Amino acid sequence: MSSPRPEVFELPTLSAPITTPPLKSADEQPTSSSLYSRTPVPATPSGGLASSEPMIDGRKHRLRAAVQFGTCCWVVFLCGWNNGSTGSLLPRIQQVYNVNFTTVSLLFVCACIGSMIGAFINIYLSDRLGFGKTLLLAAALQSLAYALQAPALPFPVFVIAFTINGIGLSLQSAQSLGYTAALKDRPSLKMGVNQACYGLGAFVSPLVATQFAQIPKWNYHYLVCEGLVLTNAVLVFLVFRGKTQEECLLQIGQLPMESNTSEHSKFKQIMNQKTVQLLALFGLVYVGTEVTIGGWIVTFVQKLRGGGASAGYVSAGFFGGLMVGRLALLWVNHKIGERRVIYLYCALCIGLELIVWLVPSLLSSAISTALVGLLFGPFYPISALYVVGPGIFFMDFSVMNHSGRVIPHWILTASIGYIGAVGSAGSALIPFFTGAMANKFGIQSLQPFVVSMMASLTFLWWCVPSGPRRVD
Numbered sequence: 001m002s003s004p005r006p007e008v009f010e011l012p013t014l015s016a017p018i019t020t021p022p023l024k025s026a027d028e029q030p031t032s033s034s035l036y037s038r039t040p041v042p043a044t045p046s047g048g049l050a051s052s053e054p055m056i057d058g059r060k061h062r063l064r065a066a067v068q069f070g071t072c073c074w075v076v077f078l079c080g081w082n083n084g085s086t087g088s089l090l091p092r093i094q095q096v097y098n099v100n101f102t103t104v105s106l107l108f109v110c111a112c113i114g115s116m117i118g119a120f121i122n123i124y125l126s127d128r129l130g131f132g133k134t135l136l137l138a139a140a141l142q143s144l145a146y147a148l149q150a151p152a153l154p155f156p157v158f159v160i161a162f163t164i165n166g167i168g169l170s171l172q173s174a175q176s177l178g179y180t181a182a183l184k185d186r187p188s189l190k191m192g193v194n195q196a197c198y199g200l201g202a203f204v205s206p207l208v209a210t211q212f213a214q215i216p217k218w219n220y221h222y223l224v225c226e227g228l229v230l231t232n233a234v235l236v237f238l239v240f241r242g243k244t245q246e247e248c249l250l251q252i253g254q255l256p257m258e259s260n261t262s263e264h265s266k267f268k269q270i271m272n273q274k275t276v277q278l279l280a281l282f283g284l285v286y287v288g289t290e291v292t293i294g295g296w297i298v299t300f301v302q303k304l305r306g307g308g309a310s311a312g313y314v315s316a317g318f319f320g321g322l323m324v325g326r327l328a329l330l331w332v333n334h335k336i337g338e339r340r341v342i343y344l345y346c347a348l349c350i351g352l353e354l355i356v357w358l359v360p361s362l363l364s365s366a367i368s369t370a371l372v373g374l375l376f377g378p379f380y381p382i383s384a385l386y387v388v389g390p391g392i393f394f395m396d397f398s399v400m401n402h403s404g405r406v407i408p409h410w411i412l413t414a415s416i417g418y419i420g421a422v423g424s425a426g427s428a429l430i431p432f433f434t435g436a437m438a439n440k441f442g443i444q445s446l447q448p449f450v451v452s453m454m455a456s457l458t459f460l461w462w463c464v465p466s467g468p469r470r471v472d
Contacts, residue, residue, distance in 0.1 A: 058253075065252035069183070069190060071239045072176040073197040075135065078142075078232055079173050080201025082165065083427055084319050085221065087295030088209035088312035091302060092218050097155045101443075105435025110159050112428030114166020119421030121167075122174040123267050123414050131248060132240030135175050139233035141168030146226040152219035162428075170424040177420040179245055184254055192326050195381045199323025199373075202294060203316055210312030269411050275465055276415045282460045283423030286379050288430025289453040293376075294318050295431050296438070296446050297369055303443050305362040317370035325377025338382050339461075345375045346458040350451055357447035379457070380423070 086107065094104050118138075125134045145165035148157055180194045181187065212221035240248055249255075270276055294315045301307035301314050333341050352368040352375075359365070430453065437445045 061251070061253040065183075065185070067239055068248060068252060069180070069194075071235050072179050073194055074232060074235060075172050075176045076194055077197045077201035078228055079169055079176075079424075080198035080203075080319070081205040081228065082142075082169055082201075082225070083291050084202030084294060084315065085205035085209040085225070086291075087298050087315045088206040089213050089218065089221065090295060091299055092213040096152070096218070097158075099155065101435045101439035105432045105439075106159050107162050108428040108432035108435065110163040110428075111166040111169075112425050112432060114163040114168075115170040115421065115425035115428055117163075118167040118170025118174070119418060119425060122171055122421050123270065123418065125171070126175070126178075126245075126414060127266070130242065130244035131175055131179065132236065132242040132244070134171055135236045135240060136233060136242065138168040138171035138175070139229055139236055141165070142172070142229045143226060143233065146222045146229060150219055150222040150226060166424070166428060170421045173424050174416075174418070174421040178414065178416045179248070181416040182245065182249060182254075191381045192330060195377075196323050196326040199319055199326055199377060202319035203323050206294075206298075206312045206316040206319065210310065210316075213312065214309050266411050266414050270415050270418055273411075273415065276419065278460065278464045280419045280422040282457065282464065283380065283419050284426030284429070285453055285456055285460060286376075286426070287423040288426030288428075289450060289457070290322070290376060290380075291427040292431045292434045292446075292453070293369065293372065293450060296434050296443070299438075300443050300446050301362065301365060305360065305365050307362055314366045314369055317366060318373040321370040321373025321375075322377045325374040326381055329374070329378050333378055333382065338378075342379065342382065342461050343458060345379065346454055346461075349375050350454050353447055353451050353454065357451070 090104060093107070094100075097104075122134070125137070129137065141164050145161045145168065148161035148164070152158070176194065180191055183190055208224065209221050212218050243251075297318060298307075298311045298315050301311040307314065336344065349372050352372045355368045356365045356372075434446060434449055437449060
């Protein structure tokens with residue numbers, strides 16, 4: 001008797017063989033930007049997505065990124081426009097209100113107060129309102145300030161308007177700088193372009209303000225400012241829609257940075273960062289010296305070099321050099337090294353300021369001032385980018401090389417904003433001291449003071465650590 005045959009079970013065959021994709025080398029791994037340009041991933045049999053990565057149309061997001069960045073550049077352009085116009089109008093303001101150097105310098109004092117307020121409330125507003133709403137609030141404050149300045153109201157009201165404008169400018173500068181610094185696609189190039197737009201605004205505004213300073217309705221210059229800031233408010237609303245910075249960056253395909261792992265508040269973390277404080281002080285002295293030169297050089301040229309009503313063009317030359325230097329000297333920065341090149345620029349600027357100080361010639365003063373602007377231009381982008389992530393573009397700012405080790409990413413934007421806001425305070429504080437000194441010692445004290453500020457910049461840059469460590 002034979003044993004029963006065992007039952008045979010047939011396994012179902014697969015419709016297609018299973019293949020395992022070959023392992024990729026490190027060089028072939030997808031970049032962060034390529035992750036966002038993939039085609040949609042089909043659903044799995046279980047109904048879910050095969051990947052949770054955001055699926056982004058590359059062309060659409062490049063366009064959206066360009067629009068957002070362009071809006072930030074327009075915001076910075078208006079900051080430069082505001083800072084560049086005051087110097088050309090200063091002699092006319094003194095004449096209309098019949099005030100001395102110290103009294104007219106109250107404009108800078110009130111602007112400084114506003115800038116400092118903006119520097120400290122920026123961190124709070126960034127968390128409470130977010131990026132888009134804070135920019136919109138800042139534009140509204142600027143609009144209110146220009147509305148008070150346009151009718152040429154009594155001097156106390158005119159001065160108070162500078163405080164309101166200072167808050168708005170500080171917030172605008174902080175938010176736009178913070179957004180630009182957070183970009184991962186060629187951040188050094190974009191920071192240079194962003195700050196060149198500031199120089200462009202500061203270059204154009206003296207050309208316009210000089211024309212208004214020569215007509216009876218000089219205060220109509222602020223109507224032009226009002227129109228510009230209203231276009232800024234509309235643009236900010238349409239582009240950012242009140243969204244947070246993280247939401248705006250996600251719209252262009254950039255994932256949020258790491259979350260906060262510290263038990264301390266952002267404000268306390270920023271205040272505890274020694275490098276950030278040094279760079280903020282550097283920014284304060286730098287921006288203050290920049291606005292002092294651009295603002296008071298008109299009075300200096302008129303009083304001591306025989307410049308007439310068109311002396312405002314000397315200020316335009318300075319800010320024009322500033323704009324060109326932030327782009328044209330990028331290759332020099334790369335060639336010499338961004339940390340070393342600051343010392344070279346400081347030495348050359350001091351030499352040129354000595355020419356303005358000691359050579360009694362209108363032409364040499366104008367040319368030297370424009371060259372100072374050219375060499376002064378790269379300072380701020382380099383210092384601002386000291387706290388940003390590693391450079392991707394060929395400029396390779398030295399500040400970019402160390403950034404990932406400087407501060408935690410979750411306070412990166414707030415730190416950049418803080419540095420920018422404190423720098424805005426310098427644009428008011430140091431010109432006030434210049435005015436007070438000019439009232440006591442004469443406008444000839446301008447150049448010795450500027451030279452001392454440039455020497456201070458050299459020392460402060462030496463104090464900034466060359467190899468900062470990141471503290472998480």
